[in-house]
Amino acid sequence: MPERTVLVVLYDGVQSLDVTGPVEVFAGAGWAAGDPSAYRLRTASPGGRPVRTSSGLTLLPDTGLDSAPVPHTLLIPGGADGADGAGNAPEVVDWLREHGPKAERLVSVCTGSFLLAAAGLLDGHRATTHWAFCDEFAREHPEIDVDPEPIFVRDGRIATSAGVTCGIDLALALVEEDHGRETALVVARHLVVFLRRPGNQAQFSAPLAAQTAHREPLRDVQRWIAENPDRDLSVDSLAARARLSPRHFARAFHAETGVTPGRYVERVRLEHARRLLEETTHGVAEVSRACGYGTPEAMRRAFVRGLGTAPVEYRRRFHVPRTTH
Structure with missing residues (x-):
C-alpha cells in the first residue's frame, strides 16, 4: 500500500477544526487499514512559525513551507477571516502558486478555497466554500464555477468543501477512495459521524x-x-x-x-x-x-x-x- 503524504498548511487565524477534523480522519485511517504508514501527516507554516488559531489555540507546525515535501494531498484549511484570509496570508498564497500544481490532490476546507483561488489554482474548475461566503466567492472569482449547494465538490484532482465539519465528510470520502469503504466506515464509527454524507448533499437540512x-x-x-x-x-x-x-x-x-x-x-x-x-x-x-x-x-x-x-x-x-x- 503506497504511503500518501498529507500536508496541512497552517497560518495565523486558521480555524482549528478545519485542521484537526481532517487530520483525525487521515490518522484514523492508518489504524483502521492496519497500516500506520497509510498516510504521513505533516503540517507547515510560513517560516515554520507557531500559529494562533481563530479560537486562540497555538499550533506548532512540523516544518516551514519552504522546507515542506511535495505532498500527495495538499490541504488548505479555512480561517476566521473568511474571504479576507487570502489577503492576510500572502506568503501562503505565493507558496501555493508555486507549489500547489505539484501536488497530486488539492483540498480546501471552508474558506481555504479563497487561498487556492487567489493562487489561481481553481480557475476553470467547479468549487464550493462556506455558504456565508459563496456569493462573495463567485463575485471575486468569476473564472470559478461556484456551487453553493453541496457540502463538498470534486473536480478532478481538486476537492473543496463547505464549512468546518464538512472537511470531515470530504476527508472520509478521500479515505474511501484511497483505501475502500470498510476502512472509511471504521473511521466514521470511531469518530461517531456519518459515513458519509454525500458530496451533493445540501449544506443545510x-x-x-x-x-x-x-x-x-x-x-x-x-x-x-x-x-x-x-x-x-x-x-x-x-x-x-x-x-x-x-x-x-x-x-x-x-x-x-x-x-x-x-x-x-x-x-x-x-x-x-x-x-x-x-x-x-x-x-x-x-x-x-x-x-x-x-x-x-x-x-x-x-x-x-x-x-x-x-x-x-x-x-x-x-x-x-x-x-x-
Whole structure:
C-alpha cells in the first residue's frame, strides 16, 4: 500500500477544526487499514512559525513551507477571516502558486478555497466554500464555477468543501477512495459521524435551508410538514391548515421562507427518505410510503433529480448499520 503524504498548511487565524477534523480522519485511517504508514501527516507554516488559531489555540507546525515535501494531498484549511484570509496570508498564497500544481490532490476546507483561488489554482474548475461566503466567492472569482449547494465538490484532482465539519465528510470520502469503504466506515464509527454524507448533499437540512416564517400560522405549517411527510402536503391542504386561501398562502410562504411550498415539501421528503435509507433497514417501498412519495418510482425520480442517484444505490453507499456494544 503506497504511503500518501498529507500536508496541512497552517497560518495565523486558521480555524482549528478545519485542521484537526481532517487530520483525525487521515490518522484514523492508518489504524483502521492496519497500516500506520497509510498516510504521513505533516503540517507547515510560513517560516515554520507557531500559529494562533481563530479560537486562540497555538499550533506548532512540523516544518516551514519552504522546507515542506511535495505532498500527495495538499490541504488548505479555512480561517476566521473568511474571504479576507487570502489577503492576510500572502506568503501562503505565493507558496501555493508555486507549489500547489505539484501536488497530486488539492483540498480546501471552508474558506481555504479563497487561498487556492487567489493562487489561481481553481480557475476553470467547479468549487464550493462556506455558504456565508459563496456569493462573495463567485463575485471575486468569476473564472470559478461556484456551487453553493453541496457540502463538498470534486473536480478532478481538486476537492473543496463547505464549512468546518464538512472537511470531515470530504476527508472520509478521500479515505474511501484511497483505501475502500470498510476502512472509511471504521473511521466514521470511531469518530461517531456519518459515513458519509454525500458530496451533493445540501449544506443545510431542509428546515435550515429555508428561512423560518415570521407568522405563526406559517411556522406551524413548516413544523407540520417536517413531522408529517407522508400526509397530503398539497398547497390546498397546507393553505387550509394556515387558514389562508391557496393563492395567499403560496405568496406568503414564498415571501417569508424564500422557497415555494412545493419546493420546501420536496426538500423535506428527500431529507427524510435519505435518513431512513441511511439509518434503517426499511424497504424502498416502505420508505417511499413513509415519506409521501406513494410509489418507489416517484421516490426514484426525486432521488435522481435531487441527488443524482437512485435510492437503492444511495443505500448501498451510505447505509450505516447499527452496531451493538
